[in-house]
Amino acid sequence: MMLITDTVEPTGFEPDDAMTSGSYTRRIRAAIGGAALLVGAFSWLPGGSVNLARWVVVSILAYIALTYVVARRIESKRQATDRLATAVVTSAFLVVLLPLVSVIWTVVERGSNRFDSTFYTETMRGVFGEIEGGGYHAVVGTLVVTGLTTLMSVPFGLFAAIYLVEYSSKSSLFSRAVQALVDVMTGIPSIVAGLFAYAFFVFLDDIPVLTVLSTGVGHRSGLAGAVALTLLMTPVVIRASEEMLRLVPNELREASYALGVPKWKTIVKVVLPTAVAGILTGIVLAVARVIGETAPLLVTVGLAQDTNWNPFDGRMTTLSIFTYYQYVQPGVPPQVGQDRAWAAALSLVIIVGILFTIARILSTILKPKGLR
Amino acid sequence: MTITENPSPRATEADSSFTQPISRLGDRVFGGLSFGAAALILVALAAVAIFLFTEGLPAFTADEGEFNRSFLAYVGPLVFGTTYAAAIALLLATPVAVAVALYISHYAPRRLAKTLGYFIDLLAAIPSVVYGIWGIAVLAPILSDSLYPWLEDNAAFLPFFGPTASTSGRTMMTAGIVLAVMVLPIITAISREVFVQTPRLHQEASLALGATRWEMIRQAVLPFGRSGVISGAMLGLGRALGETMAVAIILAPANGYFWNVITNQNSNTIASNIALSFPESSGLEVNRLIASGLVLFAITFGVNAMARKISSTGFSGAD
Numbered sequence: 151m152m153l154i155t156d157t158v159e160p161t162g163f164e165p166d167d168a169m170t171s172g173s174y175t176r177r178i179r180a181a182i183g184g185a186a187l188l189v190g191a192f193s194w195l196p197g198g199s200v201n202l203a204r205w206v207v208v209s210i211l212a213y214i215a216l217t218y219v220v221a222r223r224i225e226s227k228r229q230a231t232d233r234l235a236t237a238v239v240t241s242a243f244l245v246v247l248l249p250l251v252s253v254i255w256t257v258v259e260r261g262s263n264r265f266d267s268t269f270y271t272e273t274m275r276g277v278f279g280e281i282e283g284g285g286y287h288a289v290v291g292t293l294v295v296t297g298l299t300t301l302m303s304v305p306f307g308l309f310a311a312i313y314l315v316e317y318s319s320k321s322s323l324f325s326r327a328v329q330a331l332v333d334v335m336t337g338i339p340s341i342v343a344g345l346f347a348y349a350f351f352v353f354l355d356d357i358p359v360l361t362v363l364s365t366g367v368g369h370r371s372g373l374a375g376a377v378a379l380t381l382l383m384t385p386v387v388i389r390a391s392e393e394m395l396r397l398v399p400n401e402l403r404e405a406s407y408a409l410g411v412p413k414w415k416t417i418v419k420v421v422l423p424t425a426v427a428g429i430l431t432g433i434v435l436a437v438a439r440v441i442g443e444t445a446p447l448l449v450t451v452g453l454a455q456d457t458n459w460n461p462f463d464g465r466m467t468t469l470s471i472f473t474y475y476q477y478v479q480p481g482v483p484p485q486v487g488q489d490r491a492w493a494a495a496l497s498l499v500i501i502v503g504i505l506f507t508i509a510r511i512l513s514t515i516l517k518p519k520g521l522r
Numbered sequence: 523m524t525i526t527e528n529p530s531p532r533a534t535e536a537d538s539s540f541t542q543p544i545s546r547l548g549d550r551v552f553g554g555l556s557f558g559a560a561a562l563i564l565v566a567l568a569a570v571a572i573f574l575f576t577e578g579l580p581a582f583t584a585d586e587g588e589f590n591r592s593f594l595a596y597v598g599p600l601v602f603g604t605t606y607a608a609a610i611a612l613l614l615a616t617p618v619a620v621a622v623a624l625y626i627s628h629y630a631p632r633r634l635a636k637t638l639g640y641f642i643d644l645l646a647a648i649p650s651v652v653y654g655i656w657g658i659a660v661l662a663p664i665l666s667d668s669l670y671p672w673l674e675d676n677a678a679f680l681p682f683f684g685p686t687a688s689t690s691g692r693t694m695m696t697a698g699i700v701l702a703v704m705v706l707p708i709i710t711a712i713s714r715e716v717f718v719q720t721p722r723l724h725q726e727a728s729l730a731l732g733a734t735r736w737e738m739i740r741q742a743v744l745p746f747g748r749s750g751v752i753s754g755a756m757l758g759l760g761r762a763l764g765e766t767m768a769v770a771i772i773l774a775p776a777n778g779y780f781w782n783v784i785t786n787q788n789s790n791t792i793a794s795n796i797a798l799s800f801p802e803s804s805g806l807e808v809n810r811l812i813a814s815g816l817v818l819f820a821i822t823f824g825v826n827a828m829a830r831k832i833s834s835t836g837f838s839g840a841d
Binding site for chain 1: 546548549551552553555556557558559560562563564566567569570573574576577617618621622624625626629630638640641642643644645647648649650651652653654655656658659660661664668703706734735736737739757760763764765766767770771793796797800801811812815816818819822823825826827830
């Protein structure tokens, strides 16, 4: 259908008045767009200064209104409504792009002030006043906490997904209960996950044998943060893996069984390799989701000024926590701290962007050959 | 040889003497691990409920002398602030999200659509703390320069836009707008998924009867996707209720119930209150914060359960 409309519209027909008379041509649309921009530009006049946001908003509103009025005059009422809907839907999309572009632009612009080697080699120990300082310890903290989280939640999530798809029947009570609880887990607010991890480690402190695990000062440690994040990441891993495992055709399993391969070997050698692209993509996206988490770490990991590689001992700092504290408690003069905050934010956004790109590449190169 | 290694569990039980012990061990270990992981989910959630409850309990039962007000008086304004901020976010985000989903599913050129979906997903992946500092550094000044004074001058007859507009922009409205930007990708993703699944024959039938594209969408796509949109909005609501950092950074909190969305006096949200108070709290205050977290958990649990109920009973209207 798309193809037909494309071929039926040769530009040769445009000048022919008999064919297009009274209809809404490309030229009219361009004229409306130009007029809308002008109307938007006039909205500066009362204020006297250029206000980009207002220009955009007024222009878009003017474009929508003009489209309807013009189409109503030269076409039918139904056509005008259709054009109005197209204009509204398209401008809604453009409006949504505004914050995305603005966020990325702001982070890049302000983050580049301190996006230098000092930021990635120095910590905040003994930093005050106009000393530059850096976020090396925060990068370390992010790597340690996120790495530990991934180590815990990937096997956990993957095995749970394997159980749901390969071992349990979909209608069994246990399987349905697990499914429902995974849904509940997906909806746990991140701060509540943090509170749970905190309460859990407070509890561990009361049991003499287990105090080894919670030597953190005031119950703060990287491990507690990783436990909180595991609670958030596992359901994402389960959902992604489950979806991918269910896509593996049953014929593959049956063929493997028919050759006498045991079930676990079938899963490891046939089912998982077939689904590996989707599963890895899901895991990478899940990592991208938790790497910027702040609230649960605020409660569990705390804040440190120096590098701490050991998640079992004492407070740490992650990039997200660093961003928060450097922004809200920048010190004197505030500019220095806020620059550090933006640089940390930029690092986070870059990491998320890289993870997204990796996920995309993985999903294309790891696809089984037949599906590529 | 091939017969003895028959992996079907029933056969192994029946003629276990034929099966080679090595493969049975592998199966048992692997199956045990899988079952253990699934069971751990149950244990983990039970643990969440139990630990939050036992740590929160002292605050529920504490007599009013401990703090100068009861737990209900403490958590009431917070629940109000939480629902209010989430409601603003949802009100702003849902229509736009549906429009964006329609754009990607039915208006954008097909080759572009995939890339656009990717961009919207990226919007969801930006950490909330980044949205928070963007909100306070960029959005708040813009709004307090233009929108808030205008609303104060022209819409003050409404209780939401009363006098003394904030000059810092640290208002409920700013927080609501940032939350809207954050939940929009979720609603968009789910709505788009449903819109794309609209039966092709429904759409072509509508077009064949002479409907314009918009009429086709109203007749075929929207009725089919309604339950998807609603459950997407509910999931977005769940996210908005639990969102912490953006609100904690942006909102200027005060104690009490405030309907006015453009002043510096705002009811705080539960999550933001925990984030702001927890690092400096000790003793019974910590228990009280955990108890408020339990309330938040209960609220989001209810909302998410409702979303699932809608999405599982949905789609009937289109068949």
